[in-house]
Structure formats: structure tokens, C-alpha cells
Amino acid sequence: MNNMLDSSHYRPTRWALIMMGQWPFEPPGKNRFFKCLTIFLIISMCLPTMTKFAMSVTDIDIVMECIPILCVYAAAFIKFFTWVIDDDMKGLLLSIERDWKNLKVPEHIELLAEFAERGRKINNFYATLIFGLLGLFLAMPAIPILMDVWIPLNQSRSRIFLYQTEYFVDQNEYYFLILIHAYITIPVVFVAIVYFDNLFSIFINHTCGMCNVLRLHLECVHIAGSFSDNATSEKRIQICADMQTNILQFVQRLESIYTIPFLLLVGMNMTVITSTGMMIVIKGAEISELIRFASFNVGTIFHLFWSSWQGHALIVESEAVYLSVYQSKWYTLSPKLQRMLLPLMMRSAKPCQISAGKFYVMSMESFGAAMRMTMSFFTLLLSMR
Structure with missing residues (x-):
């Protein structure tokens, strides 16, 4: 598409989604191929871990070690199939394109571009952090190999497996083949998680940008010629109402x-x-295992923080629209125009928000509550072990 969706603001996410067959503007045959390839790679790594989990249900330590990676696989599948099943990504992306095209005032275009660029920088930081932690996680098997070179012993050190798997072969004999398989498939899982998170961030930052454009419109609604030379005050309020409607429908x-x-x-x-915290306690004496599970734990906490922070940003920016109505100097307008502003005030009184299951609002307050609950579970499990 020759439009804003091809711009640098969205390019990294667009290319990642293309490689997973999820960019809706690519040929269907190409998308089907890459979708099937992505699903095959994830399943090929998921099955050995599920098999090990099923065969070791009586060993709590192995079960606790399998749970984190199985949850990561599940998260990747959820994010991936959310768009396969719903198939509304194209509509949302076209809405973004429509909003860019509808803006005519340079200041408004610049404001929306500022939020798009902010989203790009935040997404790059998020991807860099998660893939950095992933690199630390994947580097753990190299530690005993390097130690054998630098500080050799009379016998080889024990090999480190990235996580528990069952291939029904001698895993020490096929260690490097199993490791190569993991190195090929694990990045695919994390690409699915990170770039679908980045897609969510694009939607949120675009909505925040449009809320700020709406605020700018409202604050200038009493100024003649703020939209176009011939626009009446009634027409300017109608533009604000249409823009608010589009924002609410998008959310x-x-x-x-x-x-x-x-x-x-x-x-x-x-x-x-909770489970990685338990593994840190169980295997805390082994430095390589401590680093491996700590990096996993930090990445997961940051993932939850990231989603909550995006939702919080949406709440803050949409709340500001309500205040902008008061800053529009509505009292200088005629009674008819004041009545036209009432629906905008009423609709903006409740901030836009994204929830988990309609009862957990994605916000920093909810993140704090989730972390407190997690620590309670962790303390309970630790006392039971």
C-alpha cells in the first residue's frame, strides 16, 4: 500500500507481521504460507515440552520448570490466533490510514506524527529489551562449554538445557541438534509475542494522538477560521463530534x-x-540457572508492565479530552452551540480503556494489584514446598 502504513513509523512491525503471514495487505497465498510455517515452528518446540510436562507431573521441580515456557508458547498462540480468528486487523489499519488522510491542518498532522514516532521509539526499546533478555537466556548453554576451554577440568562439565523437553532419544548424545532446534524456534515465538505487542502499541499511540488532535480542535472551537476560512462554529463542533465518534468506535x-x-x-x-520465582529459589545456588530464570522473570514482569502502561496511557489521554471541552470557552458560544457541546462532554466523561475480561482494566493501578497478588501466590507456594 502506498500510504502512511508504509512509513518508518510502522515499518518494523509491518515487516515482522509480513514474515508471520499476518499483514492483511499481502497476497493471501503468501500469508497462508508464512502462517503455516510460523505455526509449524512453534508447535515443533511446544510438543516436546508438553510431553515432558505430562510425563513428570509427579515431579514438582520439573513441572515448575515447564510451566513458564509452556505459558510463553500459549501467549504466542493467543496473540497469533487473535488476529487469525477475528480478522479485524485490516479494518483497524485502514482506520489509521483514514485518520491520516482526513487531517488537513499541518499542526494536526505534525501532532499525530509525533505520537506515531513516539510509539516507534517505545516499540524499539521494548523489542530491544525483550530480545536482549532472550539473548541472555539463550546464551546459558554456552557457559559450561566456555568454562571447559578457559578452566578445564578432568571431566566435561554438565551441559545446560534451555528447558525441559522429551524427544525420546539420548538428549546428551543429540544435545547440539536439540539446541539448534531451540535456537531456530524460540526466536519465532518471541517475535510473535513482541511484534503483536508492538501492533497493540501502534493502535494505542494512534488513539492517543487522535485524542490530542481532538483536544486541539476543542480548545480552538471558539476561534473563527481555526479549521478553514469558511467554517462556522456549528460546523467546527460537528467536526469534533465526528472525530470523537471515530475514536470511540476504534477503541x-x-x-x-x-x-x-x-x-x-x-x-x-x-x-x-510465580513459577520462575520458585525456580530462582530452588536453583539459586547455580549461577547459570539463576541468570536463566531471573532473565525470564524480568522479561515477564516487563511484559505485564508494558501492556498495563499502554492501557494507562489511553486512559490519561482520553480523560484530557473532557477537560478540553471546558477550555474551549464554551460560555462565549450561543446557547444552541453550547447544547451541541453537551454530547461531547457526556461521551468524554468516561475515559476510554482496554480491559481484560471486562473486569481487569489495563492500567498501572491494576499492574500494582496484579504484582501484589502474584507475590502472595509466590509466598504461599514457597511455604507449601
Whole structure:
């Protein structure tokens, strides 16, 4: 598409989604191929871990070690199939394109571009952090190999497996083949998680940008010629109402798509934080294992923080629209125009928000509550062990 969706603001996410067959503007045959390839790679790594989990249900330590990686696989599938099943990504992206085209005032275009660029920088930081922690996680098997070179012993050190798997072969004999398989498939899982998170961030930052454009419109609604030389005050208020309607519809579509996936993801994040915390306590004496599970734990906490922070930003920016109505100097307008502003005030009184299952609002307050609950679960499990 020759439009804003091809710009640098969205390019990294667009290319990642293309490689997973999820960019809706690519040929269907190409998308089907890459979708099948992505699903095959994730399943090929998921099955050995599920098999090990099923065969070791009586060994609590192995079970606790399997839970985090299984939750990661589940998170990747949830994010991936959310768009396969719902198939509303194209509509949301076209809405973004429509909003860019509808803006005519340079200041408004610059404001929306500022939020798009902010989203790009934040997404790059998020991807860099998660893939950095992933690199630390993947580097753990190299430690005993390097130690054998630098500080050799009379016998080889024990090999480190990234996580528990069952291939029904001698895993020491096929260690490097198993490791190569993990190195090929694990990044695919994390690419699915990170770039679908980045897509969510694009939607949120665009909505925040449009809220700020709406605020700018409202604050200037009493100024003649603020939209166009011939626009009447009534026409200017109508433009604000249409823009608010588009924003609310966009958020409602996002909410309908993400509410159930977020419910599952928040629960899995809390489960992973608890289980990796347990593994840090269990294997804390082994430095390599401590680093491995600590990096996993930090990444999971940041993942939950990231989703909550995006939702919080949406709440803050949409709340500011309500205040902008008062800053529009409505009292200088005629009674008829004041009555036209009432629906905008009423609709902006309740901030836009994204929830998990309609009862857990994605916000920093909810993040704090989730972390407190997670620590309670962790303390309970630790006392029972």
C-alpha cells in the first residue's frame, strides 16, 4: 500500500507481521504460507515440552520448570490466533490510514506524527529489551562449554538445557541438534509475542494522538477560521463530534478484540512470574540457572508492565479530552452551540480503556494489584514446598 502504513513509523512491525503471514495487505497465498510455517515452528518446540510436562507431573521441580515456557508458547498462540480468528486487523489499519488522510491542518498532522514516532521509539526499546533478555537466556548453554576451554577440568562439565523437553532419544548424545532446534524456534515465538505487542502499541499511540488532535480542535472551537476560512462554529463542533465518534468506535473495536486474550495473558503472566520465582529459589545456588530464570522473570514482569502502561496511557489521554471541552470557552458560544457541546462532554466523561475480561482494566493501578497478588501466590507456594 502506498500510504502512511508504509512509513518508518510502522515499518518494523509491518515487516515482522509480513514474515508471520499476518499483514492483511499481502497476497493471501503468501500469508497462508508464512502462517503455516510460523505455526509449524512453534508447535515443533511446544510438543516436546508438553510431553515432558505430562510425563513428570509427579515431579514438582520439573513441572515448575515447564510451566513458564509452556505459558510463553500459549501467549504466542493467543496473540497469533487473535488476529487469525477475528480478522479485524485490516479494518483497524485502514482506520489509521483514514485518520491520516482526513487531517488537513499541518499542526494536526505534525501532532499525530509525533505520537506515531513516539510509539516507534517505545516499540524499539521494548523489542530491544525483550530480545536482549532472550539473548541472555539463550546464551546459558554456552557457559559450561566456555568454562571447559578457559578452566578445564578432568571431566566435561554438565551441559545446560534451555528447558525441559522429551524427544525420546539420548538428549546428551543429540544435545547440539536439540539446541539448534531451540535456537531456530524460540526466536519465532518471541517475535510473535513482541511484534503483536508492538501492533497493540501502534493502535494505542494512534488513539492517543487522535485524542490530542481532538483536544486541539476543542480548545480552538471558539476561534473563527481555526479549521478553514469558511467554517462556522456549528460546523467546527460537528467536526469534533465526528472525530470523537471515530475514536470511540476504534477503541470499542480494540476492546472487543483484546478483552479475552488479555484476560488469558494476564493470568499466564502471573503464573510465569510465580513459577520462575520458585525456580530462582530452588536453583539459586547455580549461577547459570539463576541468570536463566531471573532473565525470564524480568522479561515477564516487563511484559505485564508494558501492556498495563499502554492501557494507562489511553486512559490519561482520553480523560484530557473532557477537560478540553471546558477550555474551549464554551460560555462565549450561543446557547444552541453550547447544547451541541453537551454530547461531547457526556461521551468524554468516561475515559476510554482496554480491559481484560471486562473486569481487569489495563492500567498501572491494576499492574500494582496484579504484582501484589502474584507475590502472595509466590509466598504461599514457597511455604507449601
